[in-house]
Every structure is written in C-alpha cells, then in structure tokens.
Amino acid sequence: MWPHPEVLFHVNPRFRNNAFVINSWLKGSWGSEIACPLLFKAGRPFALQIVLTVDEFLISIDGCQVGSFQYRAAPHVIKALYIQGDVLIKEITINKSKVGKKS
Secondary structure, X not given: OOOOOOEEEEEEEEHHHOEEEEEEEEOOEEOOOEEEEOOOOOOOOOOEEEXXXXXXXXXXXXXXXXXXXXXXXXXXXXXXXXXXXXXXXXXXXXXXXXXXXXX
C-alpha cells in the first residue's frame, strides 16, 4: 500500500526472542520499539486484549497485563484494524467509548 498509512499501534510477536514488540509508523518512519514478554506460543490459543485509556494502549494476554504504549498520535484518528500472518481469529470485539478524551 502506497503511500504507507500511519500506524498508531503495531504489535509484532517475535517467537525467536520470546517477546513481542510494539511500535508506530508515523510521518514515514518507525519509532522506537518497546519489547514486552511473549506469554503465548505459536500454534496455541491465546486472548489478546488492547484497552485504550486517556494516555496509552494497555496490552493484556490471557488476562495478564504485559505492557503499555503511550500514544504517539491522537487515537481518535484510528480508522482500521489490519491483521497479517498465519493466525486464526475467533472473535474481535470493539467497544467504543470516550477513548483518548480527557474528562
């Protein structure tokens, strides 16, 4: 896809490193990666939950919070979810609320 779209939140499991990295692609380049523990194995089911708070994405795997990622751009501009790779998705739930807005 060209031009490369802005990616506010990118999750990349790296099984060789036993970690997953979080990053963003903004203004034509990747930012600094943040590594989090990989609490799931290839080929086994797991539940990934991403919660958007006022300031950050919170990431949980199987109910255990494993990381957070401060917004590098306003989350209200998110328009799409893109999943790539050898994965079987059983359910995606999106709950819209006052994401990214301070009360």
